[in-house]
Amino acid sequence: MSRRLIAALGLALLASPQAASAQANKPAPAKPAATPGTAAANTPGETYSQSHLALAREVMLSSGIARSFDSVLPSFAEQIRKQAVTRPELAKDLDEVLASLQPEMELQKQRMIGIAARTYATKFSETELKEIATFFRSPAGKHYVEAQPQLLDEMVQEMQDWTQDVSEYVMVRVRAEMGKRGHQMQ
Known part of the structure; x- marks a missing residue:
């Protein structure tokens, strides 16, 4: 993954855990179904049905895109550790602090997954997402x-x-x- 993408994803993941939790638990209002074969419009403040977002999330996760999110947070921790190398006496406490932040970092990852799912929903209709999800569930899709x-x-x-x-x-x-x-x- 390019450093620019990692940096962009990292910035998105660094938002507050409270915002991530609130956003992740916020239900999306219903949206009229998109016309089959056409991408959903991407207008500011647009919302999608729960089924549309669920399909978008499934496609995003089953496509392997979320693997890239998994590498971002450990790289932040590694960068912090490298910066602390000049003070070895901090290593034990730093490791404990980083371990204690894991639940918050998982919330941040889930927030990014939600953002990515909404991005997918803006580009694909619910019908298209069903077809894509079917592909990723197939042996060929899994192999891909x-x-x-x-x-x-x-x-x-x-x-x-x-x-x-x-x-x-x-x-x-x-x-x-x-x-x-x-x-x-x-």
Whole structure:
């Protein structure tokens, strides 16, 4: 996952636990069903039916997206530990404090899951979410989710290699074309 995404997710997760708890327990007012085959409109303050949000949550969780949230909070704890390295006498208390914050951090993760589910609900109708959920429940969908981390790792490596190759290719081509115009580039 990119550092920007981790930072953005981290900022979202750092809101107060009380707000997370209140938001997580707040029922969503009913929304008229979206027309099948069309994405729900994303208007400020729009709400979705409980079934629409439940499907959006299921799709988001079953797609493997929530795995990325799992890595954010431990990375914060690790960063805090690294900052405290200059004061080793804090290690025991710091570990205890971080452990005691786990329930609050879980609330923050659940808050982010709720935000992600609402984001899914803005992009997909309830009918579309049912179809997507069916896919993720299928053997092929489950295999897709299991393979996703390796696929992403391999694609990132391939993108890095491809970027390097294309960069070199473009530079060779630019030098050749500039040479045709009487300019020598190093």
